[in-house]
Amino acid sequence: MVINHKSYSAIKLGVKKALVINNWEMAKECFTTNDIVVSSRPKLVAVEHMSYNQAMFRLGPCGPYWQKARKMTISEILSSHRVKQLRHIFESGSIKELFTFWCSNKNECGYALVELKQWFSHLIFNIVLQMVLGKRYFSLGTVDDEKAGRCVKAVKEFMRLFGVFTVGDAVPWLRWFDFGGHEKAMKETAKEMDSLVSEWLEEHRQNKALGGKVDGVQDFMDVMISMLDGQTSNGFDADTMTKSTVLSIILAATDTISTTLTWAMCLILRNPNVLEKIKEELHIVGKEKWLSENDITKLIYLQATVKETLRLYPPAPLSAPHEFTEDCTINGYNVTKGTRLITNLWKIHTDEYVWSDPLEFKPEKFLTTHKDIDLRGHHFELLPFGAGRRICPGISFSLQVVHLTLASFLHYFEIINPSTEPPDMSETFGLTNTKTTPLDVVFKPCLSPNCYESNEEVFT
Template sequence: MALPLVVITLAFIFLVYYLFQKFRFKLPPGPRPLPVVGNLYDIKPVRFRCFAEWAETYGPIISVWFGSTLNVIVTNAELAKEVLKEHDQQLADRHRSRSAAKFSRDGKDLIWADYGPHYVKVRKVCTLELFTPKRLEALRPIREDEVTAMVESIYNDFINPDNIGKSLLVKKYLGAVAFNNITRLAFGKRFVNSEGIMDEQGKEFKAIVANGLKLGASLAMAEHIPWLRWMFRLEEEAFAKHGQRRDRLTRAIMEEHTLARQKSGGAKQHFVDALLTLQEKYDLSEDTIIGLLWDMITAGMDTTAISAEWAIAELMKNPRVQQKAQEELDRIIGSERVMIESDFSSLPYLQCVAKESLRLHPPTPLMLPHRANTNVKIGGYDIPKGSNVHVNVWAVARDPTVWKNPLEFRPERFLEEDVDMKGHDFRLLPFGAGRRVCPGAQLGINLVTSMLGHLLHHFSWAPPQGIKPEEIDMGENPGLVTYMRTPLQAVPTPRLPSHLYKRVAADI
């Protein structure tokens, strides 16, 4: 009898709390919540699509209850501007789940830090020191090296007699670029040799990433129902061991770079070197340095590969666009050399292809929640202090009131109108906006554009035999980032002389 009594008591408490909030504040409309669980059982797995469907019924700003926590979702550019510009400071805090709190040392990093002196300091380090045009240019050889390594790998697999006529798993090659690029930028280490063999540090790194994902996913339901957390205990020992393991690897790499600087008398441009040399200037704790390095890994490991995979899928579904992009590459680059990043300015259509793909398929379609640090009004509704506000950037970028034929993959729209995608135009927000805009936006844009340019210049892309372009599965997997539900299979056909498929390794 004890358990039913507990459930009834919790349901009564939730009902009182919900009615109190409802009559005290003018909350946005939304589906009716159930006691204790709120709307959790009504939410479909692909949340950003579910919320977009609810917005069609309740309007562009809706209330959704995750257990006893109010979450407000906005789905148009006008409301996104209110959240990310007009009321940015009041909504600049961050909701941290128990796992996020553990991973970030309770907000000692950038992604999960509340807005305040610490956030302002580490944000300054990122914008003024780490992601400057000068540093991005110094690290350009790494990006170009990894992209050409991807091309060589695809070509070698294509000419392998065992693969003749077979399709390739596109994600495999894009994931390798993303992995090697981010570990070299952050840690100055390529954990995989030219034969594709991963060293011991690389194996440990991948194991740490996989274990972190497992730990984070283990608390999904309990995070939203604080009253029931006694049933879903935090695995303190498991999180502690994970943190120690992560720190041990990171400190070993930091020590390697410290010794290398002492020997050479100077620092390289990798982020670990930069942070260590800036530690005293900005009074950065070791926890903050480790947190920032893993923020970069978390934010950059999958998002670029995801963006490029969606773009290739769209190009296979739209052969006209693929051909037009290749004609531009042939005209500007020709068939005697490979593309480099300094060519971007001469390739406007390629840039539009990347932008159009990021519009239709933002890698983080539901922006990380902005927590209200005070009561605020959005769209004429009350947002109580402590509520979470999400911008559904996927829905904003498909709004038919601001985009003509929004579901059509048509890069030409960005030739007709120059639309910023780094936080200044609220119709297109793949990297967010305001105080919490992604500081590495330009780095991500450069890598995605480079990957697409090389993939299109070196190869033509077609669906596997027997699959029509319109049959490619364009559904998404549930989760924070938008993996394709069915990983893309494609048949590449080389377009250039064979000698242009060789990688020349860059030692940086």
């Protein structure tokens, strides 16, 4: 059953009620006036099996446990200080590596071919795993460790399965049939991910027993082991809290950031005028200087390009589901306790009453008519990170990585689409909305050669 309205749709997912909101006014009412009421998460079959039964704080209900895990994550891994500490991971894992790859693979015209979708994925995995586990697993085009390959495969399967609609979520008494075998796959994926993170946890415990980190810099798992030693919270022991929080960060950051970077590059390559404007703006940095965080603040057009990418291609077009914990009224519509809330971000982001030419890629709108709209949940016309108390805690981290990666790649290298056809934009929908096909580009360094050779200290 579907009841259509301009601003929302009330639907039945089997025996479960759901409210789908389609415009920014409804979103604002939900995530401000009724924020407390809509701040819980439904206990889906995927959540039960693949989040340690809601121990992953991003998938569990609000409460003391959620607050503790969220606060610890923000302070210990998503802070600006922590990101600056680990900036070298980005630089050594991207610019130097790409330059070395180009030296070995350039053709007679001076260009080398690289598949960006995979490169972005491996780069972000390296950054996140170094921060969380103190490990770097990938080189360009290769996997340096067997566990890394298992991790990437498990994360992709996790994202796919979270986008699957299971019969058990709609009609609980039919759950035991497991139509499509989705629940079996969820159990297998959960087992594989737990096996990986359990091995990492044991490695960290052994290192701690031997004296800890030689360089004195603890990764996030080290911090959690020290902070949670012997504690229990909300029925979860210290090991479960540590493993679930580590996996929450890996899952939340890797796929969403690499997906955003891939769509951004697709849109830039399909719009040569945008690429030209970004390159012109990058002249601010200069040809003999390495790009820094301070430079990013001056790259206004590049920031607008990222905003426009997130408007048209939010990583999770339907956002993460919420659940009403009390009866309430939304826009005059009576919503009963237990109803699921689905925020149709794609519809909100392409509302013709808000955005002129809503399906066109035009970063200029964020320099003119919509220049005051931000991405941090203050303006409900643009909500790629959500809003309210369940807003993504990694907004600053994600934007910093996206801006720095995109700006660096376009600053240090000249890029060309190797095909006469624009990049394919076909999508594969799961928990995130990913590009189906690879993204090939040819590239070559565009700074003076000594710039790549005389900044070795940046990479150490």
